[in-house]
Amino acid sequence: MNSNARLKIKVDGETFKINSLEEENDKLYAVARKNSKITKHLESEIVNNSGREVKIDITDQALESIQEQDKSASTIYTVLTIIATLGVAWVTIIAFGSISPFG
Numbered sequence: 253m254n255s256n257a258r259l260k261i262k263v264d265g266e267t268f269k270i271n272s273l274e275e276e277n278d279k280l281y282a283v284a285r286k287n288s289k290i291t292k293h294l295e296s297e298i299v300n301n302s303g304r305e306v307k308i309d310i311t312d313q314a315l316e317s318i319q320e321q322d323k324s325a326s327t328i329y330t331v332l333t334i335i336a337t338l339g340v341a342w343v344t345i346i347a348f349g350s351i352s353p354f355g
Contacts (some may be wrong), residue, residue, distance in 0.1 A: 260323065262316040271305060273318070281309045 261282065267288035270282045283305050284290050291298065291306050300307035304326050 258320070261290075261310075263294075263310060263313045263318070264291070270295070274307070279309060280315070282308045282310050284296045284308060 255272060259273060260355060261268055261270055261273075266289075268282075268284070269288065270284040274281045274283060281299070282290060282294075286301070286304055286306055294308050294310070294313070297313070298306050299309050313349045320347045
């Protein structure tokens with residue numbers, strides 16, 4: 253099982269973002285950025301620390317779920333949140349005063 257898509261995994265009740273999962277010799281590894289949350293959480297399980305990424309042995313961890321990170325949905329959600337915030341700000345300005353950029 254090799255996955256090249258960004259993933260979210262749940263280990264010991266915490267959710268972590270990782271770059272990929274790799275299976276080698278009946279062991280499961282998470283590949284993540286060096287400064288990621290999972291790297292700090294499972295520091296003792298790091299087996300390969302080279303470059304920008306680390307390889308973490310998660311074979312003995314309580315792996316609860318694996319989910320592919322939906323990049324497009326995340327982007328759409330962010331854009332809609334910004335639009336909604338700007339819309340509320342605009343309505344507030346119109347409703348509560350005559351704030352004019354022209355003085």
